[in-house]
Amino acid sequence: MKGFERDRERVWEIAGRVRRARSLPEAFRMTVLEKAEKPALGEKVGGRWREFSFREVYRRVEDFASGLAGLGVERGSRVAIMSANRVGWTVADVAIMSLGAATVPIFPTLGPRQVAHILEDSGARVVVVEGERQLAAVRGSGASVEHLVCMDEASAGGGVLAFSEVERRGARSRDPGWEARMLSLRREDVATLIYTSGTSGRQKGVILTHGNLLSNLEAIIEVVPITDDDVGLSILPLSHVLERTCSQFLNLVGGGTNYIAESVEKVQENLLEVRPTALLVVPRLFERVFAVIREQGTANPVRARIFESAVRTARRKYRHDAGEEAMSLARRLLFGLYDLLVYRKVRAGLGGRVRFCVSGGARLEPWLGEFFYGAGVPVAEGYGLTETSPVISVNRFEDLRFGTVGPPLPNVEVRLSGEGEILVRGPSVTPGYHNLPEENAAAFTQDGFFRTGDIGSFDEGGRLKITDRAKDIMVLDTGKNVAPQPVETALANTAHIAQAMLVGDGRKFVSALIVPDFEAVRRTLGENLPAERLCADGRVRELIRSEMEEAAAEFPEHEQPKRFALVPREWTEEEGEITPTLKLRRSAVAARYRDLIEELYAAGSSPQPARR
Structure with a gap:
């Protein structure tokens, strides 16, 4: 496909930073040194967007890390974060890692029983929570916790520290050796322990190292047309590795600006305010946008026929650009008409300047991808798992093939077992599950390939196609x-x-x-x-x-x-x-x-x- 030529020098510059870094905080520091005053993050504060520069985020990371050190957090510690997306989430995440500790994300909606398992199994003794609901879940879990830190100041007190108080303590007693110790971290050090949500059974703690995540970021930067000029909107939960790697860390090391959506209910409003240039989403967003456009376009029989023709024409545009069929002059003229009547509304609904989207987490219907491409919103479907940091494969924008999840990343090996199970090996693959030696033995082949549990095949172009979960x-x-x-x-x-x-x-x-x-x-x-x-x-x-x-x-x-x-x-x-x-x-x-x-x-x- 045309329109995705990239400045290769800028790509290799960003990828080079990641390649040289020995830890995620060090890769972030490299970006801070180059883009200190550029906005890194944004969130709504008092009804208005507030931006935080790379320098400001780094300063807050240092302050919060120093405050955590005062609470006894050190190399090898585990610190849990149980909160919806916000700037404090990112600050806490990088600060925890900078101390050589590991972040343990917990979805903010989990109940006490699930929280108990995660805290007890991980050994986390410090927990950063968002507000009252998360405080209740942690307290109700019965887990042994030494310190609770709350982002909502109104919920602090009574033995619960305010997030801002931990930052203030850190600012008053900054450790002059903090940065040197951060720079001593190695790629093999554990960065995070992520408990998979799973479809049944008890959650398993996936160990991911700094090297796992850095290697995935490096490969993503090489194949996805992200630039340091891009603006993103963080929609998916940071508790999930997809958003954390491909949104949070990709922007922190790539130099882009990431705004944080207020909530799922406010996404449409936030899209119009932020006007992102790149989006990471699940297929459900495209389904909802299409449903809204379809409802508007089928109010009467005449409009319904126009809308159906517009959908067919958008899909024909994709097939023409993919070299699968010719597009007549009449069709091209019709395409221009539908661009005025239908397609521009699709683009406007996403903010009006989206260059591309990446879809993951579930299957994207091929016809839906073709429609959005024809409407001027190219979507690349990808595939991955928590255990692979997460991206295994992704469609290339210069050669989109809907119905596939694209070729494997350059540094990832993929093969199929005799039963069609997808097997993966590479630097982004987890070293194993926490405290589960039997699970680890079953998770890998004798020659070190991780068993994904997914069934798939390759097309003639080497693109991976997912059939289904083996266990489903x-x-x-x-x-x-x-x-x-x-x-x-x-x-x-x-x-x-x-x-x-x-x-x-x-x-x-x-x-x-x-x-x-x-x-x-x-x-x-x-x-x-x-x-x-x-x-x-x-x-x-x-x-x-x-x-x-x-x-x-x-x-x-x-x-x-x-x-x-x-x-x-x-x-x-x-x-x-x-x-x-x-x-x-x-x-x-x-x-x-x-x-x-x-x-x-x-x-x-x-x-x-x-x-x-």
Whole structure:
């Protein structure tokens, strides 16, 4: 694709800093020395955006590190952070690492039982929390904690230190040897201990070293067209390695500016305020933007036909640029018209100046990627795991191929086992799990490749394609395998389905639990009915049945749901049904709706949709 030529000298300059660094704080320091007064981070303070320069962030890191040292944090310590994204998160993270300690991120919505396991297993004795909710979770965990530090000053006191107080203490008693000790860190030192959210079972602590993360950053900089002029918006949780590596650290070592979204609910507003040039997102954002544009563009039959033609034309633009088909003069003229009517609204909704997006965390539907490309918002889908720091592969913007996650990074080896499992080896791969020797033995092959648990294949261009999680594959009683995620994604991309989960392991056929998009259904019916009544409404069932059959028609017959049941509320992280990165906890959903699933399969020998 055209338009992604890069200044190779600037790329190698940034990559060179990362290559020379022996730790993440040292790589950050190199950027500070070069771009001291440039804005590094921004967040809303009192309703207005406040920017923090690289020099200012570095000073705060030194102050907070000195304050932590006064609390007994030293090389080899573990310090947990349990907070939503904010500048203090980044300050604490880099400060902890600068002392030779390891950061232990905890998702801010976790409950006391999960927090207890993470704190006890990691051995963290100092915990940095956001506010009252996180304080309650830590206190309720019963874990032995020596110091609690709270970012919300109103929640401090009574044995809880304010974050700002730790900074002030550090500023008053700065250690003149702090920087020298930071520069003595080595790549093999542990930088962080990340507990995987998982889809079932107890969380495992993934050990990542400074070298793991630096090697991943170096390779990302070589293949993704990021520059030190880029502006980002931090949307995904910093507790997750994807956001932490590819947003926080990529900007800190690359010299870009990263603004922190106020919340998921404020993302649309923040996009218009910040006007980012580069975005790291999950596919759900594209699905939501498309749903809004589709709703606006299908208000009447005439507009609906125009919108459908605009979608087809955008996809044709992608295929033309990819060299897959020619684009006639008439189509090019039509493309220009649709750019005025439709595509510019897509770009405007993302702030108006996005050069590119990287999508990860879940499968991006190829047609959706093609549409956004044609609308002027190129999206590169990537793939990775916590255990790989995280990026394993990513599409190259000069040669996007939707439906794949691109070639492996330059410093990563990928091969497939005899069963198609993706195996990975390279400097970004974890040395292992914390306190789990048996898990470690099972996680690696004899020649050192990490077993991802994902099933995949390579296309003719060496691009990786993900089929599904090995452990999620269902086996019907006919012996046929079903990979549920692609079907579920297709269902959730329809106009009136918000979430879907296939069931049928050990059964004769596949069924689906479906959460309707209740707002979309109400608009279609023109009636403001409660969710329970909508799920029982024959018109809604027929609407969902029609969309389900159409969306699943592209899949093999045995993968198409034969029955479905409607669920009257969205699956949430708070209820334990999805992970903080929006993946389904299949076992939790299946357990909650066990009776409903049994009803689906007890509805008679002829597979008709269950009426629920």
